[in-house]
Structures are given as structure tokens and as C-alpha cells.
Amino acid sequence: QVQLVESGGGLVQAGGSLRLSCAASGRTFSIYAMGWFRQAPGKGRDFVARLYWSSGSTYYADSVKGRFTISRDNAKNTVYLQMNNLKPEDTAVYYCALGSHWSRSSRSSADYDSWGQGTQVTVSS
Numbered sequence: 608q609v610q611l612v613e614s615g616g617g618l619v620q621a622g623g624s625l626r627l628s629c630a631a632s633g634r635t636f637s638i639y640a641m642g643w644f645r646q647a648p649g650k651g652r653d654f655v656a657r658l659y660w661s662s663g664s665t666y667y668a669d670s671v672k673g674r675f676t677i678s679r680d681n682a683k684n685t686v687y688l689q690m691n692n693l694k695p696e697d698t699a700v701y702y703c704a705l706g707s708h709w710s711r712s713s714r715s716s717a718d719y720d721s722w723g724q725g726t727q728v729t730v731s732s
Contacts, residue, residue, distance in 0.1 A: 609633040609721040611703050616726030619693055623730070627688040629703030629723055640706040640713040641686040643677060645699035645728075652702065657713045658686060666714065671697075693730045700725040 615627040631638070642657035656667045656677040665677050676689040686703060704719035712718070 609635060609705055609707075611705060611721055611723035613701070613703050613723040613726045616701060616728045618729045618731065621694055621730055621732050623693050624689070624691045625693065625728060626690070627701055627703070627726060627728075629686045629688075631684040631686075631705055631721075635684045635705075637707040638684075638705055639708055640710070640718070641677075641679070642704045642706070642713060642719060643686075643688045643701060644704060644716060645697075645701045646725075647696075647699040650699075652716055653699075654714045654716075655701070656688060659713070666712070690728070693728075695730045695732045698728060698730050700727050702726075 610632045613629045638660040640657050640659050643655040644652045645655050646652040654668050658665050658677045674692045679686045702725045703723040705721040706719040710718040
């Protein structure tokens with residue numbers, strides 16, 4: 608059993624920054640990848656970024672590339688999402704996710720086994 612606890616959401620003006628954190632506890636010895644997804648009102652859950660735990664390799668959705676950075680702290684089993692130059696269209700509930708098994712890309716929600724509770728990010732124009 609893995610628990611994921613997110614923090615760091617909030618309200619920010621367009622152009623501003625936020626950093627989300629996701630701390631994993633429990634059976635964390637089998638982390639393959641950690642990812643961030645987001646869900647805007649009335650829409651599906653979209654991939655944002657992912658990080659392979661062993662290599663540190665990252666991948667981003669085109670919509671956030673160059674503005675968002677995913678990183679980790681191995682000692683704390685924590686993954687971060689630094690979000691800069693935020694836009695109103697970034698408004699959504701952000702979820703972190705943990706995948707414990709191999710997948711080709713780790714860019715689908717089906718690639719992940721455990722999810723955080725979600726944290727709201729609201730960007731005003």
C-alpha cells in the first residue's frame with residue numbers, strides 16, 4: 608500500500624509560479640515512475656509530466672514544456688512540480704501518481720497504481 612500526499616496548490620495570477628509537492632509513504636521501494644496529471648472542470652484527466660525514478664528521466668506534455676519542471680528528492684520519496692509562467696488554462700485539480708511497474712511511456716493514467724487526493728490550482732487572468 609502506498610499513500611501519496613500532495614500540497615502546494617492555490618490561487619495565483621497569470622504569469623506567477625507555484626510549486627506542488629507529493630510525498631510518498633508506505634511500500635515505496637518499488638517506484639518505477641511518478642507523474643503529474645491534471646483535470647479541469649468538465650474535462651478528462653490529462654498527463655502533465657513524468658519522471659522515471661531510477662534514471663531521473665523526465666517527459667512533459669507540450670502544453671507545459673518549458674514552463675513546468677518535475678523533480679524529486681529520493682531521500683524524502685517526494686516529487687515536485689515547479690510551475691512557472693502560469694496561464695489561466697492551467698487551472699485544474701492536479702494529481703500526483705505513482706507507477707510501480709514498467710510501461711512504455713508512463714504517460715497514461717493506466718500506467719499508475721496509486722494516486723494522491725488532488726490539489727487545486729487556480730490561475731486568474
